[in-house]
Amino acid sequence: MSGGGSRRMRAFERWMRFVGIEKSPSICIVDSGEEGIWIKALRRLQEDDIIATIPKDACISIKTTGARELIEEAGLAGLLGLSFAVMYERSRGLDSPWAGYLQLMPGKEPVPIAWTVEEIDELLVGTELHKIVKEDKILVYEDWKENISPLIESKHWKLDPTFFCIEQYISAKSLVGSRSFTIDDYHGSGMVPLADLFNHKTGCEDVHFTTVCSLTSSDDENDDDIDRDDDHGGNEVVEERLSPIDFITDDESSISDGNGKSSEDDPTKLEMIVVKDVEAGAEIFNTYGSMGNAALLHRYGFTEPDNPFDIINIDMHLITQWSKTTSFSDRLFRRRVSLWRRLDFSGCISQNSEYFEVTIDGIPQLELLVLLYIIFLTEESYTKLDITTISFKEIEIPAKLILLNKITASSVPRAPQKDPEEFLHTENVCRALTNLADAREVLYGLDSLEVDLNKLKDCCCVSEKKLFHSLVMRVSERTILEKLRFYASQFHRKKKRKSDANQ
Numbered sequence: 001m002s003g004g005g006s007r008r009m010r011a012f013e014r015w016m017r018f019v020g021i022e023k024s025p026s027i028c029i030v031d032s033g034e035e036g037i038w039i040k041a042l043r044r045l046q047e048d049d050i051i052a053t054i055p056k057d058a059c060i061s062i063k064t065t066g067a068r069e070l071i072e073e074a075g076l077a078g079l080l081g082l083s084f085a086v087m088y089e090r091s092r093g094l095d096s097p098w099a100g101y102l103q104l105m106p107g108k109e110p111v112p113i114a115w116t117v118e119e120i121d122e123l124l125v126g127t128e129l130h131k132i133v134k135e136d137k138i139l140v141y142e143d144w145k146e147n148i149s150p151l152i153e154s155k156h157w158k159l160d161p162t163f164f165c166i167e168q169y170i171s172a173k174s175l176v177g178s179r180s181f182t183i184d185d186y187h188g189s190g191m192v193p194l195a196d197l198f199n200h201k202t203g204c205e206d207v208h209f210t211t212v213c214s215l216t217s218s219d220d221e222n223d224d225d226i227d228r229d230d231d232h233g234g235n236e237v238v239e240e241r242l243s244p245i246d247f248i249t250d251d252e253s254s255i256s257d258g259n260g261k262s263s264e265d266d267p268t269k270l271e272m273i274v275v276k277d278v279e280a281g282a283e284i285f286n287t288y289g290s291m292g293n294a295a296l297l298h299r300y301g302f303t304e305p306d307n308p309f310d311i312i313n314i315d316m317h318l319i320t321q322w323s324k325t326t327s328f329s330d331r332l333f334r335r336r337v338s339l340w341r342r343l344d345f346s347g348c349i350s351q352n353s354e355y356f357e358v359t360i361d362g363i364p365q366l367e368l369l370v371l372l373y374i375i376f377l378t379e380e381s382y383t384k385l386d387i388t389t390i391s392f393k394e395i396e397i398p399a400k401l402i403l404l405n406k407i408t409a410s411s412v413p414r415a416p417q418k419d420p421e422e423f424l425h426t427e428n429v430c431r432a433l434t435n436l437a438d439a440r441e442v443l444y445g446l447d448s449l450e451v452d453l454n455k456l457k458d459c460c461c462v463s464e465k466k467l468f469h470s471l472v473m474r475v476s477e478r479t480i481l482e483k484l485r486f487y488a489s490q491f492h493r494k495k496k497r498k499s500d501a502n503q
């Protein structure tokens with residue numbers, strides 16, 4: 001099905017006209033059935049062309065939904081409130097003012113939170129998402145039990161349990177997490193029809209939103225009670241998402257539309273503006289932010305091949321496990337980690353875990369190199385460093401490295417180096433990096449990277465979405481591990497060449 005001709009698309013176009021959504025004749029909504037919906041430029045679009053105007057009242061928000069009173073009384077804020085609003089409007093069927101919009105929306109997005117536990121265990125094992133999604137599942141259930149379940153049981157609201165069960169909550173959450181936008185301070189986040197039909201391309205934003213003034217309602221005095229997105233009510237568990245397209249509050253905005261006309265400031269409307277020229281016939285993309293495949297899959301249910309923002313994390317827990325396979329005693333390891341902390345180094349912290357990032361090029365986070373370097377110091381250098389910790393306080397990383405090199409230099413004699421980090425790449429550190437890459441790799445199970453690559457080749461990105469995108473993520477993570485091994489061996493080889501040359 002394409003060219004905007006499907007029955008559901010015609011119903012949506014009729015609904016848009018009815019609620020006052022204006023879509024430029026220069027764009028077309030294409031319904032590719034199972035492959036999803038996308039927006040096409042029918043003629044060449046130029047920067048600053050306005051391609052859509054959307055009344056804020058046409059959006060589903062906790063202020064516009066028929067469940068507003070219930071949501072406010074129950075104190076459901078932020079994305080939790082919006083998820084409830086979506087469930088509520090769906091439960092009204094054709095009586096919902098958004099029926100024409102909701103019939104076009106998928107039942108849910110294929111985000112991992114909506115997968116079964118078996119699928120999560122099978123498809124995400126070893127990846128950056130496995131643990132996170134399993135925790136999410138538990139938290140989402142608790143969230144529902146605490147906030148939604150009591151409303152179903154309450155006779156007062158007469159809610160049909162079929163539309164408010166945990167499965168429906170997860171579906172609504174998957175849609176809100178992947179398709180909502182921040183509208184303004186008054187509405188908070190909302191489902192914005194038409195705007196949510198643009199697909200994502202990393203680093204390639206064609207469109208942009210502008211809203212003229214941030215308050216739309218007559219009850220402006222309630223402004224202080226506004227539910228903000230970061231003000232998560234209940235136990236919101238899905239990370240705060242980046243808006244697919246920014247809404248910019250611009251009091252002086254007076255933007256010329258595609259026909260050279262100037263639109264009046266209108267605090268009740270949102271406008272979609274082209275930010276760079278788009279060729280006739282091309283898809284018009286939005287960007288949901290710069291993020292790696294794990295984050296894309298987590299929030300939106302898809303991945304991108306060759307995503308430049310991909311990373312892999314080495315967990316502190318994995319480093320502790322690795323230390324047990326070395327000749328270091330637990331005590332020595334703990335003392336070295338403690339010294340590293342006292343020198344004011346730390347990894348990245350998220351929820352309860354500490355980890356180190358490895359970039360798409362296989363370059364480990366500097367703090368990891370420093371930690372490994374300290375772990376392998378001789379007892380003499382360790383003691384010297386231990387008594388100078390105070391000098392490391394409140395100085396920048398480059399100065400810290402110079403100091404670290406200077407203090408530990410006597411135990412590892414070396415010539416002055418051009419690269420201030422080079423001294424960290426000792427043979428032991430490089431070997432440890434390889435061992436850590438191997439230990440991280442084991443988490444993926446028995447299938448090798450080659451097996452994953454072959455599976456990916458045979459997999460259909462439309463009919464086997466979950467398998468396809470989890471394989472893309474696995475392959476990109478494991479490729480980074482390969483690059484990390486190469487990074488480690490490269491330094492090792494360079495050092496060996498230097499020492500051979502000196503002999």
Ligand SMILES: C[S@@+](CC[C@H](N)C(=O)[O-])C[C@H]1O[C@@H](n2cnc3c(N)ncnc32)[C@H](O)[C@@H]1O
Binds near residue numbers: 178299
């Ligand atoms: C805001 S909607 C975009 C419209 C969507 N294609 C539809 O059919 O309604 C976001 C969802 O579209 C899909 N999507 C967006 N960009 C994509 C891409 N580059 N590759 C694959 N799927 C994408 C994902 O399922 C995502 O959760």
